[in-house]
Amino acid sequence: MRYEYIIALRQLTHRRGYGFISLISFISVAGIAVGVMALIVVLSVMSGFDRELKEKIVGANPHLLIVKQGGIDKAEEVVGKVEQLRLENIVTIAPYVEGQVILRSDTNASGAVIKGLSRSDESIQGIDEHVKRGSLETLFGDDLFVDEDNEPIGGIALGYQLARILNINIGDKVNVISPHLESKKRFLPRRAKTLTFEVSAVFEFGMNSMDTSMALINIDYARELFNLTDKSSGIAIRVKDVFLADEMKKNIQAHLGYPYWTQSWMDTNKSFFSALRVEKNVMTILLSLIILVAGFNIISTLIMVVMEKTKDIGILKALGATNFSIMKIFLFQGVVVGILGVVIGAFLGLVITINLNPIADFLEKTTGFEVFPSDIYYFTEIPAQINLQDVIIIVISALFISILAGLYPARRAALLNPVDALRYE
Secondary structure, three states, rough: OOOHHHHHHHHHOOOOOOOOHEEEEHHHHHHHHHHHHHHHHHHHHHHHHHHHHHHHHHHHHOOEEEEEEEOOOOOOHHHHEEEEEEEEOOOEEEEEEEEEEEEEEEEEEEEEEEEEEOOOOHHHHHHHOOEEEHHHHHOOOOOOEEEOOOOOOEEEEEEHHHHHHHHOOOOEEEEEEEEOOOOOOOOOOOOEEEEEEEEEEOOOOOEEEEHOOOOOOEHHHHHHOOOOOOEEEEEEEEEEOOOOOOOHHHHHHHHOOOOOEEEEEEHHHHHHHHHHHHHHHHHHHHHHHHHHHHHHHHHHHHHHHHHHHHHHHHHHHOOOOOHHHHHHHHHHHHHHHHHHHHHHHHHHHHHHHHEEEEEHHHHHHHHOOOOOOOOOOOOOOOOOOOHHHHHHHHHHHHHHHHHHHHHHHHHHOOOOHHHHHOOOO
């Protein structure tokens, strides 16, 4: 009896036309593999975007901002109050001036955000790493440049794309037009305040928003440009551990109170990072549908196997096979399909993620299609970061779907009545 049972079991597992090498089983494996591969690649790119953007934003901008409606009159007093807290995480604290202007060269004009910084502002060091031409040190000299009338003028640093739009280079002059008006002169109409600067540095962050619209000058010139006298737009703070900025924000806000308002770098970019998070979640849900479709392929494959092997199942049950043993056979087949798909998909996903930029360059050379245009996105190359936690979740989820897909066909086979199975045989 035992020998006959083994023969019947071998006949059941040897499926003519529906084996693991059959087309429909191959499609099931391929479906799971494609889904796992796509999820790993897309989530790695999204994680890379998130990491690179945070690094660039943190490197170029203050980690904490203290602002007040209408500007801060006595910034030194506010700085002293913050220093009284003796927060060890603070690296530098300095006032700044910021506003929108129009930059005009001899050939073109463009809107920009101009920032007035002091030498003590640590953010200068973060920006200095991205300088392509010139030096930021010339921004803080005492009237290093003079115009045609021998009048002293300041230096200005421009983003790479902004300098290209204005068609200017190091040593060229650029007029900065402020929205504020000049002091009223008798019998003459009031005009927008305009100062002339000499380009002393060109920087490139690799972020389109900064490279096309940012300009830096000395804070004293910025105050003159916006008629602020001794006022500041706010106070910039840089810290050692940027992830403690939120906790520090609460301490500083509680100490200063109204009318001051303290913001962290996460607050100033909250909507941007929220959009990235939502996009990552949506992409995960959409790409998970590929694995679900592959799961339905497994269900259809096993159901057809059950229909074809009805006679063999009836023989096994007549020989004493239990419902659980029959169920294990078909469940095992679904699990094998899932494991094959997950292993192949994970391998391809990791290989593609590691070689993403060479693959993009190859496609661009062979097809002429630019996969990752740098003028649209923030970066010159595709950022990717393999997150082990994401990979583990993807693999476990795909295996779970595969097991779940095999339950119904396996249960259907297990509950088959041997009398009905053999009635017409």
